[in-house]
Amino acid sequence: MSDGCCGTTTALELEQMVNGPDAGTLPVVVLGAGPAGLAAAAHLTERGIDYLVLEAGDQVAASVARWRHVRVFSPWKYNIDAAAHRLLEATGWDAPDPEWLPTGAELIDGYLAPLATLFGQRVRLGAQVAAISRLGYDRVRTHGRQDAPFLIRLRTGEELRARAVIDASGTYETPNVLGASGLPAHGEAQAIADGLVDHALPDVLGADRDRYQGRHVLVVGAGHSAATTLLALAGLPADTRITWAIRASGAARAYGGGAADALPARGALGTRLRAHVDSGRIRLLTGFFTHALRRDGERIIVISRDPSGFERSVVADRVIAATGYRPDHSIAGELRLDLDPILGSTRALAPLIDPNAHSCGSVPAHGVDELSHPEPGYYAVGVKSYGRAPTFLMATGYEQVRSVVAALAGDWQAARQVRLDLPETGVCSSSAAEAQEQRIGPATGISGGLLAAPLPLVTTGAAVTTTADGGDCCG
Template structure:
């Protein structure tokens, strides 16, 4: 699929300076620094390795794909064939690795054990764990100073005070550590920070079971992470569940059902609708979380709609599955051109606007849509999407392929962006049946997914994610 299909030719893309400093000047012999060792960050490293470009990977966690490990119990709704980057596959197969069943839906732990960990092992000491980036700038230049700026290397400061330099930066740090607030207006609800609010995808059937079983639980949010948590909670006996959304109905969450090209994604909404219809899950619509406070009966969450209408619910546990937002603070001394609505690169925003696009209708895009006025800095993966919940790993893989080609000076390859994503309204019934047979009766899966059928979820809620779309 061309990057100029789907109406994108009408999008005006401002061409900022290209990263010429990668081939000359003070920074020419420095490595490219990749921030984040999740799926997209490691894919970037694979493409850099294939192109013979020196690189360093900085991972804030104490293990590879630390954020993915946080939702290791969750099964993604995209099968393996969409989850493995092409360059990563070539490197792994050359080392004797055998790919998993392409039609299988892995849980997060399998994504790490069967793919990401073996891939990272190939990169050896180029991967630095426990290396949290606290700031990025240009060596000797603050954001205001211009003359000679593009020839200066990037300066990366770590949380422990260590500093290193780079010729370019691929920021794949994701959004998992910066969840959105519970409050419906984008501000924390009054009292939100004074009570315990769990964020998306707790392991309610495994490690966190004791915290939820037999308790009154409120789940706030209308995305796939909320749906996944609701389906898991429904497996717990004597656990009253309330689901609160701002919309007037849950049609968007229920999705395309059998018309979805990813059957697991479609099944998510179908099963959720059945629980709401049966009364197992109580749905509150038009719910705008405004105030949270503890009472003698539990935690009361009060909704105040724009009309002034109020409603409330009292529960024991709250799960805020309201999405994620990018944290650009580490790049505050760089010159970024961000869309004022989504917080994505400005040229990318029209292509991923959730008001216009689902996961499967985002057109192919690459370096031209990810460029900033700061040559050589690229935010990729789910971080590039800002607040848009339409991210798929395959999209991130194509992003880094294009960016690395540009860093190598191969602009023909960089701009030949292609992406074939599964539409949300076109389905393969045979795949749906096969997954139900193979997954539906599974038990004993690591991470506590023991339900029948198993809850299926999004890769969107990862270190490389914060979105909806697996």
Template sequence: MSGCCGPNTAELEPAASAASDGGLEQLPVVVIGAGPVGLAAAAHLAERGLDFLVLEAGNQAGASVAQWGHVRVFSPWKYNIDAAARRLLEAGGWSAPDPDWLPTGAELIDGYLAPLGKLLGPAVRFGVKVTAISRLGYDRVRTNGRDQAPFLIRTGSGEELRARAIIDASGTYTSPNVLGASGLPAYGESEVSIDDALPDVLGADRDRYAGKHTLVVGAGHSAATTLLALAQLEGAQITWAIRAGSAGRTYGGGAADALPARGALGTRLRAHVESGRITLLNGFFTHRLTPTGRGVEVVSRDPSGAEQAITVDQVISATGYRPDHSIASELRLDLDPILGSTRALAPLIDPNEHSCGTVPAHGVDELSHPEPGYYAVGVKSYGRAPTFLMATGYEQVRSVAAALAGDWEAARDVQLDLPETGVCSSGLAEAQEQRVGLATGISGGLLAAPLPLVTVGGGNCCG
């Protein structure tokens, strides 16, 4: 091992040669993604003494988190740090941040993810994009001897690596939902410039929105965060479009919310709508976008066929994300036909039945596929369900690491305490608008507007 936590590059080639002689156990576990859940997986593997390699497409730990580094999360530091990662960091002399502080995405990287990635050393490789996963010498159809064949991982640079198991924590950040209703792209969607969720409205992107008319589409906390930021821009005109008949779910529990910062977010948003600072369009089903001399015309067509139209300067899509399983198309996956999670996990996370606080503890058994040794974890494991929480992801990878180490008693002793907050999504049709589904494993319910009043808080729904 190199340093404390994993194989160095020189050790990978002998391991691959050994695997060709049947030494599957000599190969590393490959973790895809160096966000909070991926690095937590690495920490648990390190504690178990298992060789591993983390492959991250970005150029830093928490590369997707960096995309929303200006945004503050709802849960304080004490709920955002994985237990195994904390033990490794503290053994290396790291001092934890103020446990009650609500970090921004940038602070989450600087105070936790970057130090953890550095500690794990050469076992974490940046700038390596996984493009395909298979079994060495086996396509999806071939069965005999399959379980003993190592995983074959192909990267964007043409490199091929072998692994004994794969923990896919690549998230969903690079596969956003379409803007159009019914799960289909709106007509003209690809021909119009549409901004992603959570732009830095008060910082780097200020000039793009100041004095302009912006349409924000989506009913989740990413939309609320952006709307509150836009409301601070003098001269900005703001329209908010949602498919639901009311914004009650987005406003949330107010003072009753277990996370005060999130409750304040909904309260402030409601006040802006009621005062007229933000114009709310209910029952808006985006159907067509057309560039005009006056901006972009956005047309809604509801299920009855009735249309309404609005012309704006900018469009921000905060409609959430969905998993992309294409890299594993040659593996044998058993995906729920509705959510895209594993079939066993689907009833536990179904947003028609559960909010984020009522999802029961689950681990390796619920995450297993017919392809032994492949586990999608973190927000990707939830498919389209918006009920994922970072704490859930940490328990997932603890269980998977224990199973890979052969400690099935620990793997199946899954525990999770997530108090109900009453503001998590409970409707699948609207759920896709709520979630942010970041590749880091942080759900939409974590995000708070970067406002001076939102600096401290407590509780543990979504951390």
């Protein structure tokens, strides 16, 4: 790299920079103690690399705890990292049934919390990162940059140094807005402040039941978070009115792959959702472009304005925003990131995860090379690595961190031997779903999603779903 330039590095340059002369003198800092972050800790432990995990929340997997009532649609065998499994097994850990579909609470209690215990003081809770830079270097300076340690500043003002940073902080705290054009709808911030708009995945059948039962609830969004919430609402008494609003002209993509889905629970989610729409229990509004929200006493008026200027509105008691998530790269503003202008992932990863072409199950294996930035030693992994693509699976994140940690250990052969065996969704993109609907009618399953639903398992083997640690796909 020439001075003043921040272009993409070659594979050889990357190896030399990541494994520079001072590479072993400082710890690797991992941001986030969720599934991907703790998997990174497990691999670092096995490789004998010093590390520190910083968790902003007051408990391990704080974001997972927010949807602890939700049952994921992928069984345990896809949700446990291999290195983590080996470390836990050595302690006499009682591994869960590989075919069971765990809830968020079960993920924490049966896996993530016991795993974090193994790492002791290397996991710091309540450690919120404010910014990351290079010690003595802003984003512009180049000469000698690769030899400078990373500087991690916490909200408290404390500063830490690191040889590398693995950012597994997720996207759960940065949901997408309700506004259909990517901008907040007029009045959205005030409606949230007034408590009339809720985050995705409320505990509809449990702790939050009184907020929704007997009221008119509008759910906005077409992903698995929306589907999960809609199914939960349908389990409330019939005096609870449910309206579902999506931008698309049809719900084929939300209904998904049905019997063609390799994860039965994921396919069943869309099948059940479609049944409620067909029966009239859920009222579906298509072509709904949220433009403005206006309070009307104790209720909220949600106004749609489509691209032609046509307006219509829905009056509801509560709005649930299930519009997905986006990454927040602001803490790395002084690092040299090469982000795809559309998704916000790395530029190299974007074509592999483009939701217009891929579902969770059709994303190819990828690792350190696709996750690398012009800033050597900084990697966003897990759901944050996917930017705005809602096609993430926990198993994908585990392979990412395995590859990244192998590279940090200097084992580039292992780092580049990426393998990923994911269950197919049955419908790989919106265009595929639309083509299927034209041929045989609406699909009867669901395309990729991360979590499951807060509903009990049913006798058909179908569970329910949505999104772990941030994405809106494939858990």
